[in-house]
Amino acid sequence: MASSSRSQSRPASGRSTTNNNDGQPLIGKLDYHPGGRPLLHAEHDHDQGGRASSEHSYAGSFFSDIAEGIASEQRHKINKQVIRYFSFAWAILMCLGAGSLTAYSLYAPLFQRRLHYTQLQVNGVSIASELAMYLPVPLFGLLCDRAGPGIPSLLAGCLFGSGYLVAAFAYKSGPPPSAGGDGWPYWVMVLAFIPIGCATSCMYMSAVTTCAKNFGRGKYKGLAVALPIACVGLSGMWQSQVGSHLLYERRPDGTKGDVDVHRFFLFLGCFLLSTGAVGFFALRVVDEEELIDDALGELEASGLLEDSEYFQHRAPTDNNGAAGSGYGTVATGDRRLSAEGVDEMDKSAEEHRAWLQEQERKKTWLLNEETRRFLSDHTLWWLAAGFLLVTGPGEAFVNNLGTIIGTLYPPATSATPADDQSNTTTAAAHVSIFAITSTLARILAGTVTDLLAPTSSPHQHRRRHAPDSMANSQLSALHEPQLPPPLPPPRRRLEVSRMTFMLAFSLLTSLGQVTLASGVLQNRGHLFWLVSASTGAGYGAVFSLTPIIVSVVWGVENFGTNWGVLSSVPALGATAWGLVYSGVYQWAAARDSAGVVAGGGEDRKADVLCYGVMCYAPTFWAMAGSVWIACGLWIWAWRGPGGWKRRGIAV
Structure with a gap:
């Protein structure tokens, strides 16, 4: 027989056959034969028929399940990476449009010339x-x-679309009644730009939060945060070029004129509405549950959960050692939908609902705790004050760039109308210079600091500053075996703190402000790029490094809230410096036109426009002093008492 011949042709293995108490043979390790032979067979089958058992071997099925599990895990990892990088790519595209307000200087002079707004109204x-x-x-x-970031993205798209639509038709209607026209009132334009401002920050936050949470614990977290922020600066550059070279008005002789503001606003509204709508589906945070679990584990290890309501109300473990509703693994029992009945299905569904509720409660508690600890940190307020004092002048500069350039040249006369005056420099060119230098500084700051900044632990802000950390370490020493100290990480050749870069770029900003305030650029508009470039570089670097520092000092689990709180303070600076610049400009314009008899068209224009050093010099001297004060506050937060350096936080 085939079975007998195969048994005889195989060499003896030298093993003995043993029987159990029932007389059945015990299966040894060598009874397994590859190739699909059955693992279990009765000897009487050979005696009766002399043929092998037809039972299926489970060996192939076992290894097939392992291979299928590995392949499934690999597919799951690949899917997560695809989602992660596609979200990153769409966040970049969203940021390329979100900074549309940085092109404000492109059409701000037209608000004066076409709508007859005063500088204060602009x-x-x-x-x-x-x-x-x-x-x-x-x-x-x-x-x-x-x-999640999807809902804010959709909200931003709707706000952009509605705001720019109203602004487009408000501009097309002409000068308001207060300026002698029959167009829409001035307050309609103000009302239109309110949703535009809200949409800017909403789209920006949804994109940056997605990138920070998806890549914030990796090696290149600085670059991952800096790139979308840099793209916000690029918005003004490409949008101003599109407006100047594609969406422009034609003069009667057929030559290219100023930007067609009506069409420009319609273009921005449609583009940003569609971008935000797609972002609702494209922006996803990968492995957010893992971020929450790791953060809770660090908080418990540091002792911060001992006195918390969440820690005290954790459900006790059951007999199997699994927590009923505490954080970590939830006991779910046998989750198979077997044929044993509906009771098992109901039990499984109930356990899954309990697990989801626990996950939500865990996330809510952690984010609330992180917000409380963030707001109670005194170094936050020094960082925020410096951020306000640096970004406020930068915002005022880019918003008034067009009118600042106008003060460098003699005012237009009847012989040389403003529309036909050939200036050696334009607002669109300097918006682009500001955007390019700002973008390069953001990318450079994020990339170089990733390479040169001191190595930081993802949870260093919890380990270093936790209450009762000494007591916890003593208890751990009593109850846990002593382990050898970890090897120190290899030191790099050169380590430069991110704070050093931020201070250097801020001083570069003040250098440009001092250059303009000194008056050396008056009637030398071709050198104005020095101010635009230095201000753009400093502004961009500070806006790039500050959120990176926030993620390093306070973590990424609550990054959206933390960075949102900090990034709201420039509103005060932008408002204050905008009012200061407008007040100085109006004062200088009134002084220059004091000898002109009011009443005519030329006199009306003289009352509105200003020319000369005094239109801007006092403002920019004060701006430079503001930046110097900010540098002092940052040094205090970094190296002062209770600062990051003394806590052991590597920034």
């Missing part, structure tokens, strides 16, 4: 958008943390 529109952009940021950050 700044009023800008201030309204600035306040709407910064004040709701904590709410948008909270929404990103609690509901």
Whole structure:
């Protein structure tokens, strides 16, 4: 027989056959034969038929299940990576459009010339958008943390579309009645820019929060946060170029004129509405549950959960050692939908609902605790004050760039109308210079600091500053075996703190402000790029490094709320410096036109426009002093008593 011949042809293994008490043979290790032979067979089958058992071997099925499990896990990892990087790519695209307000200088002079707004009214529109952009940021950050980034993205798209639509038709209607026209009232334009400001911060926060949470614990967290922020600066550059070279008015002789503001606003509204709508589906945070679990584990290890309501109300473990509703693994029992009955299905569904509720409660508690600890940290307020004093002048500069350039040249006369005056430099060119240098500084700051900044632990802010940490370490020493100290991480050749970069770029900003305030650029507009480049570089670097420092010092689990709270403070600076610049400008314009008899068209224009050093010099001297004060506050938060350096937090 085939079975007998195969048994005889195989060499003897030298093993003995043993029987159990029932007389049945015991299966040894060598009874397994590859190739599909059955693992179990009765000897009487050979005696009766002399043929092998037809039972299926489970060996192939066992290894097949392992291979299928590995393949499934690999597919799951690949899917997560695809979602992570697609979300990152769409966040970049959203940020390329979100900073549309940085192109405000492109059409601000047309508000004066076409709508006859005063400089104070032009700044009023800008201030309204600035306040709407910064004040709701904590709410948008909270929404990103609690509901995910998709909903804020859709909300931003709707706000952009409605705001730019109203602004387009308000501009097309002509000068308001207060300026002698029959167009829509001035307050309609102000009202239109409020949702535009809200949409700017909402879209920005949804994109940056997605990138920070998906890549914030990796090696290149600085670059992952800096790139979307850099793209916000690029918005003004490409949008101003599109407006100047594609969406422009034609003069009677057929040559290219100023930007067609009506069409420009319609283009921005449609583009940003569609971008935000797609972002509702594209923006996803990967492995957020893992972030929450790791953070809770660190908090418990540091002792911060001992006195918390969450820690005290954790459900006791059952007989199997699994927590009923505490954080960690929830006991779910046998989750198979077997044929044993509906009771097992109901039990499984109930356990899953309990697990989901526990996950939500865990996340809510952690985010509330992180917010409380963030707001109670005194170094936050030094960082925020410096951020306000640096970004406020930068915001005022970019919003008034067009009118600042106008003060460098003699005013237009009847022989040389403003529309036909050939200037050696334009607002669109300097918006692009500001955007390019700001973008390069953001990318450079994020990339270089990733390479040179001191190595930081993901949870260093909890381990270093936890209450009762000494007591916890003593208890651990008594109850846990002593382990050898970890090897120190290898030191790199050069380590430069992110604070060093931020201070250097801030001083570069003040250098440009001092250059302009000194008056050396008056009637030398071709050198104005020095101010635009230095201000753009400093502004961009500070806006890039500050959220990176927030993620390093306070973690990424609550990044949306933390960065939202901090990024709301520039609203005060932008408002204050916008009012200061407008006040100085109006004062200088009134002084220059004091000898002109009011009443004619030329006199009306003289009352509105200003020319000369005194239009801007006092403002920019004060701006430079503001930046120097900010540098001192940052040094105090970094190296002062209770600062990051003394806590052992590597920034």
